[in-house]
Amino acid sequence: MRIQVLGPLAVEVSGESVIPTASKPRQILSLLALYPGRAVPMQTLMEEIWGMRPPQSAITTLQSYILQLRRRIGRAMGPDAPGDAKEVLATRHGGYLLQVPEACVDMHEYELLVAEGRAAFEAGDNERSSQRLRKALDLWRGPALVDLKVGPILEIEVMRLEESRLLAVERRIDADLRLGRHAELIVDLTELTARHPHHEGLHSQAMVALYRSGRQGSALGIYQRLRTRLVEDLGVEPSPQLQRLHQAMLTVDPLLNVASGPQRTSTFDLFAA
Numbered sequence: 001m002r003i004q005v006l007g008p009l010a011v012e013v014s015g016e017s018v019i020p021t022a023s024k025p026r027q028i029l030s031l032l033a034l035y036p037g038r039a040v041p042m043q044t045l046m047e048e049i050w051g052m053r054p055p056q057s058a059i060t061t062l063q064s065y066i067l068q069l070r071r072r073i074g075r076a077m078g079p080d081a082p083g084d085a086k087e088v089l090a091t092r093h094g095g096y097l098l099q100v101p102e103a104c105v106d107m108h109e110y111e112l113l114v115a116e117g118r119a120a121f122e123a124g125d126n127e128r129s130s131q132r133l134r135k136a137l138d139l140w141r142g143p144a145l146v147d148l149k150v151g152p153i154l155e156i157e158v159m160r161l162e163e164s165r166l167l168a169v170e171r172r173i174d175a176d177l178r179l180g181r182h183a184e185l186i187v188d189l190t191e192l193t194a195r196h197p198h199h200e201g202l203h204s205q206a207m208v209a210l211y212r213s214g215r216q217g218s219a220l221g222i223y224q225r226l227r228t229r230l231v232e233d234l235g236v237e238p239s240p241q242l243q244r245l246h247q248a249m250l251t252v253d254p255l256l257n258v259a260s261g262p263q264r265t266s267t268f269d270l271f272a273a
Helices: 023-033 042-050 058-077 106-122 126-137 152-178 182-195 200-212 216-234 240-250
Strands: 002-004 010-013 089-092 095-098
Touching: 010 058, 023 042, 023 058, 023 095, 023 152, 042 058, 042 095, 042 152, 058 089, 106 126, 106 152, 126 152, 152 182, 152 200, 182 200, 200 216, 200 240, 216 240
Parallel strands: none
Antiparallel strands: 002 010, 089 095
């Protein structure tokens, strides 16, 4: 089985898609796919598709959805498969699970690569950190489960994955800034700061990339625009770290240079207290 959740849902058995057309069975399959080899309680599955007010027929209806999924899996496996669909989509302890290795799910590969990239970053191996994080981010084909109408459980999982993705992007940019690739990052950071207009970490990276590319005025302009948005939209001033970064650019602090800056610090924390 091959499962992809980092983008539109894709679940294939022997090269054949087993994704149902109805939305609720798709939600069930997605939730089970996020926890390969682990039982998901029936109560959790019911909450995902009906919220806190399931119908009286919820258990029976859920069982019918599971049966539909098993039929699809069974057809894709074919008559000569060594096992059957009940072994793949199994019943366990008041719930259900997909009995497949974690390696079948793109999310698992993504999380392993991110962990390797972060470890390399902390060890000061910027090249490896950038490579592993870039490879992890290349697994994404769009927003997580973008083609699903998610319920309350999947909504939390999608938010977690998207937050993880953004953190991985930040760390990859940090590694590339350490490697002196500031000019190459300006286009990406322009897009990212537009998508996340209140995100101080991305704005600090954009400021540093521009500053190191000889565009001090543009870097200071980013700070002023962000400050205006934060004050007008949220009623807050930029964080102390960002204010100190701004001041460092005004005074041409040598710590902003690639060679002299800390080698194991995120861009946002260059001037942390």
